[in-house]
Amino acid sequence: MDSITQAALGATLGGLVLGSRLGRTALIGGAVLGTLPDMDVVIDYGSAVANFTQHRGFSHSLFVLIPLAVLLAYALHRWRPEISFTRWQLFTGLALVTHPLLDVFTTYGTQIFWPFGGPVAISSLFIIDPAYTLPLLIGVLVFLWRPTRLRPLAISAVLSTAYIGWSVAAQQMVAERVEPILAERNVNEAPKLVQPMPFSTLLWRVTVLGPNERLEIVTGFLDGDQAPRVEVFDRDQTLARAAHQLPEGQRLAWFTRDFLAYHNASDELRATDIRLGLPGAHPFTFVLARQQNGEWQPLRSERTPRPSIQDDMLSTLWRRITGDVSVLCLARLDTQTSTGEC
Known part of the structure; x- marks a missing residue:
């Protein structure tokens, strides 16, 4: 956190x-x-x-x-x-x-x-979640004001701990919600990551690693009867195999359980941690090798600059959390499509 x-x-x-x-x-x-x-x-x-x-x-x-x-x-x-x-x-x-x-x-x-x-x-909490932090801060501030009262601290500890329990239960409910969709696509046994979207446990992101593609699903508890929508992203297995031959590529795959996207950018083999952030705004991308004479030559890894966040991203995210809009297209990080599909 x-x-x-x-x-x-x-x-x-x-x-x-x-x-x-x-x-x-x-x-x-x-x-x-x-x-x-x-x-x-x-x-x-x-x-x-x-x-x-x-x-x-x-x-x-x-x-x-x-x-x-x-x-x-x-x-x-x-x-x-x-x-x-x-x-x-x-x-x-x-x-x-x-x-x-x-x-x-x-x-x-x-x-x-x-x-x-x-x-x-466990992946049931986003790294910044006001619903977890605010009770603790309120309890601390009350104690600083009146240092003879321990009860506010005890209440805040109970509330924040209960919120962790809720996050684990919510994660399980989301996993059960998307199970029929994954079974229909024959990827219900594929590696899967269920985690909250930024700042809340009301909206969740499910990432599934298929053989040649990656599925992304955003679904929330305020969606009503809206069926979860699936976005599909390509997975380049040729680049993945090349990265797995590199010591730092192996280390990165071990650490992330291979929830990585590999791409060739100007003859550089890059790996992006797709667990953190959102598509188009993933904060961790690493240059692992450079192509020379058709071969990937390992480099001492470097991290590329963090992508900028759209100015309206927070308001867009809030509208999706509250159910004001029913679609959040991760590929473009927007909510508006002519067909309602991504």
Whole structure:
């Protein structure tokens, strides 16, 4: 999740554990610990793909954070021995460990079992979701105003946790909604990703990887009886096979479960992470190789500039979330077609 959300979650938990003893200082300490795992972004691993796939790696591992929490608790107990070591452990452990656990519910991928396992992504939350973050922020602000009241923090923690539960249930409902469509196209066993559209769990995007094409479906809970619509995008398997021969291409495919689009741009082999963002506005595209004499020569991967977002994208997205319009064409990122089809 975004840094504001992680800080708000850490502050909330810090306040619940030690707010009665440390007051506002507990919130500050919890917020700092809650954002600490993301400090790995300052590390340069040597290439764009390495930086991308090793973020949320060791710094988000339970095998790293749990021992770190114990060490920090020991140091803090030495500083303030009147607070029990167990209470300090609860303070540091909750603030640190809930960071990667929350990230697991997003789509990016979090290596909570590093170095023994791959990335885990439940994909039921968008990286920025006001419905999750606002209760935490309100609880924190109330406590800052009246630091003797822990109840607002407890209520905000319950509400935000319940929202995570709703997101998982909503994801399952969307998966069941599109199952007949996928079965009709004989791709119900194909790799599938069900995730919320930006900023809400009321509108969802389903991505399915067929043998030679990719299906995209946008469907929401405010669509009424509107049947989900399917958009089809080509998949270039020749370029995919070429990318899979490259070490960084293999690393990228492992990290994304091969939810990638490959294309040749000016004799450059590029791979785009299609899980994140939207078609036409995917933020992560990497140059993996350059073609010379008919052969792909591997490069130290580079990330291409992030595409610009249309000025009216937020209003368009809001109209689709609320059901004001029933079609959002991902290929063009617009809602208006003459036939109502994409």
